[in-house]
Amino acid sequence: MRKLIISLVAIAAVALMAPRLLRAASVPAVGTAAPDFTLNSQEGTPISLSQYRGKWVVLYFYPKDMTSGCTIEAHNFQRDQVKYAAANAVVLGVSVQDVQSHQQFCTKDGLTFKLLADTDHKVSEEYGSLKNYGVMKLSARNTFIIDPQGKIVKEYIGVDPTKHSDEVLAELAALQK
Numbered sequence: 001m002r003k004l005i006i007s008l009v010a011i012a013a014v015a016l017m018a019p020r021l022l023r024a025a026s027v028p029a030v031g032t033a034a035p036d037f038t039l040n041s042q043e044g045t046p047i048s049l050s051q052y053r054g055k056w057v058v059l060y061f062y063p064k065d066m067t068s069g070c071t072i073e074a075h076n077f078q079r080d081q082v083k084y085a086a087a088n089a090v091v092l093g094v095s096v097q098d099v100q101s102h103q104q105f106c107t108k109d110g111l112t113f114k115l116l117a118d119t120d121h122k123v124s125e126e127y128g129s130l131k132n133y134g135v136m137k138l139s140a141r142n143t144f145i146i147d148p149q150g151k152i153v154k155e156y157i158g159v160d161p162t163k164h165s166d167e168v169l170a171e172l173a174a175l176q177k
Helices: 002-026 068-079 081-086 099-109 122-126 164-175
Strands: 038-041 046-048 056-061 089-095 114-117 130-133 136-139 142-146 152-157
Touching (some): 068 099, 068 164, 099 114, 152 164
Antiparallel strands (some): 056 142, 142 152
């Protein structure tokens, strides 16, 4: 009986960890080159990750424009834009909404950094940041810090939007020492 209980506990642990292990396997590894991409910004202009070589990039994925958590996270990134500029860093937000949705979000909430439209879900998927939310697929709340040479140096999976910008700024300061 004891062996049966131990076996059941082990199976349950593996079952609980399986989604996390599968998700983690699809996230680009820290220390590797960040996958390049080109997506349209809220202005409708193509933005490529490679055009930011020489700068630190905070590439953050978020589920949906104008929702509570995403608005809090975006407001905090906007609040800290001067600090990011001082750290030679740019913030790029990515979600699966289209350019028009991003434009409305930026206008409504006074956002000046780039929000990129991943309408075909390819970039979110390439960064292991596409999540099935019932009947729709949305970008998961993940962030990658990319160094000026284009290498991923830090990843955050499933972030808390209320304190995330502060975490990222602290990490950038540590990385730049």
